[in-house]
Amino acid sequence: MNSNIALLIIDMQNDVVEKLPLAPGIIPGIRDILDRFRTVKKPVFHIGRSYRSDGTDVELPRLEIFKEHGFRIVEGTRGAEIVEPLKPLPDEYVIIKSRWSGFFNTSLDLLLNRLGIGTVVITGVQTPNCVRTTAYDAIAYDLDTIVIKDCSAAMTEQVHEYNLADMANIGVQVMLKDEFFKQFESVVMK
Amino acid sequence: MNSNIALLIIDMQNDVVEKLPLAPGIIPGIRDILDRFRTVKKPVFHIGRSYRSDGTDVELPRLEIFKEHGFRIVEGTRGAEIVEPLKPLPDEYVIIKSRWSGFFNTSLDLLLNRLGIGTVVITGVQTPNCVRTTAYDAIAYDLDTIVIKDCSAAMTEQVHEYNLADMANIGVQVMLKDEFFKQFESVVMK
Numbered sequence: 001m002n003s004n005i006a007l008l009i010i011d012m013q014n015d016v017v018e019k020l021p022l023a024p025g026i027i028p029g030i031r032d033i034l035d036r037f038r039t040v041k042k043p044v045f046h047i048g049r050s051y052r053s054d055g056t057d058v059e060l061p062r063l064e065i066f067k068e069h070g071f072r073i074v075e076g077t078r079g080a081e082i083v084e085p086l087k088p089l090p091d092e093y094v095i096i097k098s099r100w101s102g103f104f105n106t107s108l109d110l111l112l113n114r115l116g117i118g119t120v121v122i123t124g125v126q127t128p129n130c131v132r133t134t135a136y137d138a139i140a141y142d143l144d145t146i147v148i149k150d151c152s153a154a155m156t157e158q159v160h161e162y163n164l165a166d167m168a169n170i171g172v173q174v175m176l177k178d179e180f181f182k183q184f185e186s187v188v189m190k
Numbered sequence: 191m192n193s194n195i196a197l198l199i200i201d202m203q204n205d206v207v208e209k210l211p212l213a214p215g216i217i218p219g220i221r222d223i224l225d226r227f228r229t230v231k232k233p234v235f236h237i238g239r240s241y242r243s244d245g246t247d248v249e250l251p252r253l254e255i256f257k258e259h260g261f262r263i264v265e266g267t268r269g270a271e272i273v274e275p276l277k278p279l280p281d282e283y284v285i286i287k288s289r290w291s292g293f294f295n296t297s298l299d300l301l302l303n304r305l306g307i308g309t310v311v312i313t314g315v316q317t318p319n320c321v322r323t324t325a326y327d328a329i330a331y332d333l334d335t336i337v338i339k340d341c342s343a344a345m346t347e348q349v350h351e352y353n354l355a356d357m358a359n360i361g362v363q364v365m366l367k368d369e370f371f372k373q374f375e376s377v378v379m380k
Contacts, residue, residue: 059360060361101326136290139249139250139251140289142250163356
């Protein structure tokens with residue numbers, strides 16, 4: 001862990017959290033980490049997804065589903081807003097993406113580079129999609145990459161577990177929040 | 191499936207295939223698909239990974255392993271060459287990447303776009319890493335994306351299966367080679 005560290009909170013938006021039964025349970029843990037970052041004034045990135053109401057930027061397989069069942073996570077709607085307990089402060093970074101990875105067609109890499117960030121801590125949903133693609137890209141960009149196991153979630157515990165195992169195999173550090181806090185205290189708050 | 195279709199063969203290089211027990215078994219199937227694409231003169235992309243011998247471009251967690259156990263897939267060595275049965279022809283595309291996704295820091299998107307490709311067919315190794323990240327990026331770039339189940343491989347059948355399930359969930363079409371040939375015949379060879 002590098003003391004130049006940033007927190008990434010992924011897709012904790014109303015429309016996402018309300019559709020994913022295991023997501024509400026991780027809100028308090030993410031809030032704990034968020035509070036810790038705010039206390040030591042380390043950068044926080046709220047990464048979310050939102051779509052145009054005309055659907056032009058929706059990935060094609062999802063567009064079919066949206067047409068059938070109604071659009072979700074549309075920009076400007078309550079569904080696209082970050083859940084109340086994790087609302088960004090004015091000086092925190094908000095990154096809007098229209099695909100899975102927080103790095104895909106966004107300025108995330110540029111901002112992390114400018115801030116001299118060496119370590120990213122990833123939390124949020126869902127483990128197999130936005131969490132995982134962001135973690136793979138973070139490693140690809142030579143970032144020391146941590147995923148907090150009890151602050152991320154998938155549709156099932158099993159999907160969560162096997163995705164974390166794949167990430168650990170390529171060098172992502174998968175750890176529990178308490179374990180992370182121990183390292184955070186010794187490296188960042190020392 | 192779109193008749194503007196390209197075949198992507200990922201990481202079927204000596205150093206990769208020799209370390210992955212399930213990889214040699216998929217060579218004949220990939221060769222079948224490759225022959226079919228050559229017959230109808232549809233574009234083929236041989237996507238491989240190679241590293242500088244000084245390690246500057248190796249992802250950091252792997253660099254540690256390489257330092258301990260020796261470098262692999264080094265440019266200009268036999269290990270980085272594509273396995274004999276799948277050797278590229280002079281008019282086929284060869285894309286060298288240093289991370290997982292075939293799209294990451296390469297010209298793959300630009301070339302597919304110039305060729306007007308609507309559908310990509312992904313084969314090769316390993317399912318959780320280079321195959322999966324390439325498939326996610328392909329969907330992200332609005333490509334109709336097919337992964338051939340019996341022409342891709344992971345360390346174990348279980349890892350292979352659950353990664354294919356995750357890909358299917360985001361809209362990747364996962365199919366067996368024979369099923370693919372049926373569609374290919376009706377759409378491309380008609």
